Amino acid sequence: MPRPAPLIEMRGISKSFGAVKANEAVDLSVAPGEILGLLGENGAGKTTLMNVLFGAYAPDAGEILVQGRPVTINSSADALAAGIGMVHQHFHLAPRLSVLENLLIGIPGKSGRIDRAGGLARLGEIGRQHGLTLDPDLPVSALSVGEQQRLEIVKALFRGARLLILDEPTAVLAPTEVDGLFSALRSMAAQGLGIIFISHKLNEVRALTHRCVVLRHGRVAGRVDAPASTTSSEMARLMCGHEIVPPARGPSTPGAAVLTLDDISTSRHSGMALRDVSLAVRAGEILGIAGVSGNGQRALAEVISGVRAPDAGRMTIAGKIVSRFSPREVQALGLGRIPEDRMTTGLVTNLPLADSMVLPRIGTDAFSRNGLLRPDAIRAFAEAQIKAYDIRCPGPMTRAGALSGGNLQKALLARELAFDPKVLIVSQPTRGLDIGAARFIHEKFLDMRAKGCGIIVLGEDLEELLMLCDRIAVMYEGRIVGTLASADATIARLGLMMTGAEGHG
Amino acid sequence: MFRLEARTNTPAWFNLALPLLAIGAALVLCSGLIALAGAGVIEAYGVMFSASLGDSYAITETLVRATPMIFTGLAVAVAFRAKFWNIGAEGQLLAGAVASCAVGAIPMPGPLAILLMAVAGAAAGAAVALVPATLRVKFRVDDVVSSLLLNSVIFYALMALIEGPWKDSFSGYPISPPIEDSANFPVLLEGTRLHLGVVAAFLAAPVIWFLVMRTTLGFRIRIIGENPEAARYGGIHVERVLISTALLSGALAGLAGVGEVGGVHFQVMSDISPGYGYSGIVVAMLARLNPLGVVPAALFLAAVMTGAEAMSRATGVPAFLSDVIQGTALLAMLVALLFTAYRIRRVGTAK
Numbered sequence: 001m002p003r004p005a006p007l008i009e010m011r012g013i014s015k016s017f018g019a020v021k022a023n024e025a026v027d028l029s030v031a032p033g034e035i036l037g038l039l040g041e042n043g044a045g046k047t048t049l050m051n052v053l054f055g056a057y058a059p060d061a062g063e064i065l066v067q068g069r070p071v072t073i074n075s076s077a078d079a080l081a082a083g084i085g086m087v088h089q090h091f092h093l094a095p096r097l098s099v100l101e102n103l104l105i106g107i108p109g110k111s112g113r114i115d116r117a118g119g120l121a122r123l124g125e126i127g128r129q130h131g132l133t134l135d136p137d138l139p140v141s142a143l144s145v146g147e148q149q150r151l152e153i154v155k156a157l158f159r160g161a162r163l164l165i166l167d168e169p170t171a172v173l174a175p176t177e178v179d180g181l182f183s184a185l186r187s188m189a190a191q192g193l194g195i196i197f198i199s200h201k202l203n204e205v206r207a208l209t210h211r212c213v214v215l216r217h218g219r220v221a222g223r224v225d226a227p228a229s230t231t232s233s234e235m236a237r238l239m240c241g242h243e244i245v246p247p248a249r250g251p252s253t254p255g256a257a258v259l260t261l262d263d264i265s266t267s268r269h270s271g272m273a274l275r276d277v278s279l280a281v282r283a284g285e286i287l288g289i290a291g292v293s294g295n296g297q298r299a300l301a302e303v304i305s306g307v308r309a310p311d312a313g314r315m316t317i318a319g320k321i322v323s324r325f326s327p328r329e330v331q332a333l334g335l336g337r338i339p340e341d342r343m344t345t346g347l348v349t350n351l352p353l354a355d356s357m358v359l360p361r362i363g364t365d366a367f368s369r370n371g372l373l374r375p376d377a378i379r380a381f382a383e384a385q386i387k388a389y390d391i392r393c394p395g396p397m398t399r400a401g402a403l404s405g406g407n408l409q410k411a412l413l414a415r416e417l418a419f420d421p422k423v424l425i426v427s428q429p430t431r432g433l434d435i436g437a438a439r440f441i442h443e444k445f446l447d448m449r450a451k452g453c454g455i456i457v458l459g460e461d462l463e464e465l466l467m468l469c470d471r472i473a474v475m476y477e478g479r480i481v482g483t484l485a486s487a488d489a490t491i492a493r494l495g496l497m498m499t500g501a502e503g504h505g
Numbered sequence: 506m507f508r509l510e511a512r513t514n515t516p517a518w519f520n521l522a523l524p525l526l527a528i529g530a531a532l533v534l535c536s537g538l539i540a541l542a543g544a545g546v547i548e549a550y551g552v553m554f555s556a557s558l559g560d561s562y563a564i565t566e567t568l569v570r571a572t573p574m575i576f577t578g579l580a581v582a583v584a585f586r587a588k589f590w591n592i593g594a595e596g597q598l599l600a601g602a603v604a605s606c607a608v609g610a611i612p613m614p615g616p617l618a619i620l621l622m623a624v625a626g627a628a629a630g631a632a633v634a635l636v637p638a639t640l641r642v643k644f645r646v647d648d649v650v651s652s653l654l655l656n657s658v659i660f661y662a663l664m665a666l667i668e669g670p671w672k673d674s675f676s677g678y679p680i681s682p683p684i685e686d687s688a689n690f691p692v693l694l695e696g697t698r699l700h701l702g703v704v705a706a707f708l709a710a711p712v713i714w715f716l717v718m719r720t721t722l723g724f725r726i727r728i729i730g731e732n733p734e735a736a737r738y739g740g741i742h743v744e745r746v747l748i749s750t751a752l753l754s755g756a757l758a759g760l761a762g763v764g765e766v767g768g769v770h771f772q773v774m775s776d777i778s779p780g781y782g783y784s785g786i787v788v789a790m791l792a793r794l795n796p797l798g799v800v801p802a803a804l805f806l807a808a809v810m811t812g813a814e815a816m817s818r819a820t821g822v823p824a825f826l827s828d829v830i831q832g833t834a835l836l837a838m839l840v841a842l843l844f845t846a847y848r849i850r851r852v853g854t855a856k
Contacts, residue, residue: 057510058508058510058850074508075508305738307737307738326740327737327738327739327740328740331740337738339738344732344734344735345734345735345737345738346735346738347732347735348728348731348732348735348736349731349732350731350732351727351728351731355724355727355728356735359728359735359736359739359741360738360739360740362721362724362725362739363721363740368720368721368724371720371721371722372719372720372721373718373719373720373721373723373724375719
């Protein structure tokens with residue numbers, strides 16, 4: 001089938017940052033009605049390429065054509081004028097303003113007044129066309145993450161985008177929300193819009209896109225014309241340049257319980273409260289906690305990490321009762337923690353990487369004596385971990401924020417595992433990571449399991465949980481509604497329990 | 506057409522180049538004002554330079570001027586590292602001056618008096634800084650506003666003291682009684698005002714640098730300033746570190762007041778500080794919050810201040826120019842800081 005003339009064409013795009021070639025001679029085009037998958041590992045140049053298209057960076061070489069005409073895009077305003085809309089990973093919304101007000105930001109009304117009626121009409125129209133309905137008067141702060149993303153998409157369409165770029169849109173969504181997003185994207189494509197879909201998740205790319213471009217080290221490593229009939233492992237090979245084999249979880253003989261929670265309850269401080277949560281993780285075992293986010297996982301992680309004391313219940317780590325619930329106490333008892341949000345609760349992006357790597361243990365003899373830092377020990381530790389975990393960065397004094405997500409996750413893993421924790425609590429361990437980095441993280445967890453560490457993994461990605469965990473408990477509305485051995489668990493059964501449909505399993 | 510692009514790293518030489526650039530820009534911008542006042546720019550800056558750095562006496566005067574600003578600059582640099590927005594160094598300085606003057610008026614051997622004056626002044630400054638820090642930790646009160654407004658409270662309390670119960674009965678002016686002669690700081694160089702406090706200030710800078718960069722407290726100060734959430738999860742008591750920072754910052758600002766009383770004025774009057782607390786903010790920003798950088802930054806501002814008076818006498822340009830240079834240098838530095846995060850790139854204009 002001959003493809004219609006491209007909506008957008010990028011020819012020979014190159015962009016360097018210092019010595020790093022982020023993009024090199026990249027060609028890419030999207031036809032009307034086409035959903036193009038843009039694949040690549042972290043650091044392969046996907047985001048840079050899209051930032052060039054959206055006007056955030058000027059390319060060093062190459063040209064951009066919109067409907068056959070060369071254009072210069074110097075700002076997001078230029079991009080919007082050319083009919084290009086982008087939904088970033090981090091949303092650009094004003095939380096205190098309503099849905100409608102967010103839509104109308106930057107849109108001149110008639111004689112200085114806001115065209116509320118016109119905005120409402122357009123919002124309703126877009127909603128009906130693609131199933132993207134939103135309450136116009138709700139403040140953005142009251143919207144779920146999925147609804148905020150919907151608003152970003154509507155915003156782009158509202159401004160007349162004919163090409164929509166979505167940067168890892170499913171990373172923030174629950175499995176049920178992904179279906180809704182996909183049907184909206186298909187409906188938009190059916191009406192002649194072009195879509196660029198950036199993702200790491202190969203099964204999603206295969207289900208949704210018509211064609212794929214795979215980037216590696218800034219260059220086009222391959223093009224896939226029929227993603228649906230191409231296997232995930234073939235695509236993975238294009239992305240990584242080599243075969244990726246999922247790690248196998250061998251049998252293990254769990255030992256004594258290293259973490260127990262008995263009837264832990266919390267007040268409704270922020271988000272869902274915990275109600276009578278009891279669970280136990282044994283040495284050499286990986287316990288998964290599945291659940292749609294917002295069902296108490298955050299409170300559970302906060303209690304176990306020692307940043308929030310429960311109102312009732314008892315917790316033990318390595319057989320000792322946790323009494324004060326401070327991060328220092330649980331850490332001293334042998335708890336390691338890989339946080340859900342690397343940037344906010346894990347690392348200090350503006351300071352050298354080494355500082356983040358020693359942060360939780362700065363007061364211990366390893367890094368300080370009598371209140372004086374041991375700079376050489378800190379540096380040596382960071383350098384050793386950078387080497388051991390193959391963290392890609394110029395050195396321990398690099399600003400942590402300059403590293404990619406996968407490398408930051410490795411750094412967090414390194415800082416916790418270096419001290420042989422008895423229990424490890426992990427939230428969404430591979431969110432936003434590419435296959436290679438995710439694979440590395442999974443292997444490390446299995447290594448720790450073999451060494452007798454008890455691991456508790458909170459997550460929404462059921463495939464990942466089934467692969468990693470020995471047992472999976474399901475959380476719903478602040479309770480554990482059931483626990484299954486992985487051998488008995490299926491995605492369908494877990495999915496049902498996550499909606500609260502099944503009682504104690 | 507030019508545009509800004511995010512930088513991935515900041516070269517080390519920026520730390521030196523940016524403040525110099527900002528100072529240069531401020532001097533160029535202010536030369537317009539000098540010309541407007543009807544004086545020769547070269548001549549005016551020439552007088553300024555010779556009166557502040559031209560001979561050994563001028564240099565000692567600049568050093569004496571720089572001393573309180575080194576202390577307030579360190580106070581602000583330490584506080585800002587932790588993102589404790591202490592705009593109250595002025596009030597803390599005044600509190601330090603009052604406390605040290607009260608102690609200095611008690612007859613006792615000189616060395617003991619000087620030691621106790623320093624302790625009292627530092628404690629008074631710390632006590633004042635504790636107020637906005639506690640309000641922030643306990644009630645989430647904005648520390649910029651509370652620390653700034655507290656300056657007026659302290660200033661008028663000081664006025665009430667020296668207009669009323671503490672007024673010097675001999676002079677009849679609204680000034681406090683002088684401290685004991687034995688409590689006067691020793692002069693280091695005969696015929697100048699170079700006093701013991703100057704040496705203390707120059708020693709304080711490396712001590713504070715060591716504290717910020719090489720101790721666990723300093724580490725925690727830096728971490729809570731950049732990411733309090735990560736600090737909390739990492740087992741740092743954020744509130745406790747913030748209070749410690751405030752106490753340290755206030756104590757340093759209090760020491761600025763001690764130096765002025767013990768080494769320069771020997772009593773407290775309403776104009777004991779021409780805004781050294783606020784200048785501390787300019788100093789700290791020019792130093793990019795590096796305690797070692799505070800010394801040259803304070804010396805620059807001190808040179809401008811001493812030079813401006815001589816320039817005013819010689820050329821008729823109002824001495825207020827020194828305030829304008831200070832303000833312009835701060836604004837220029839804030840603009841220059843943009844270049845640590847962004848680079849300017851030339852792009853082709855649209856066809």
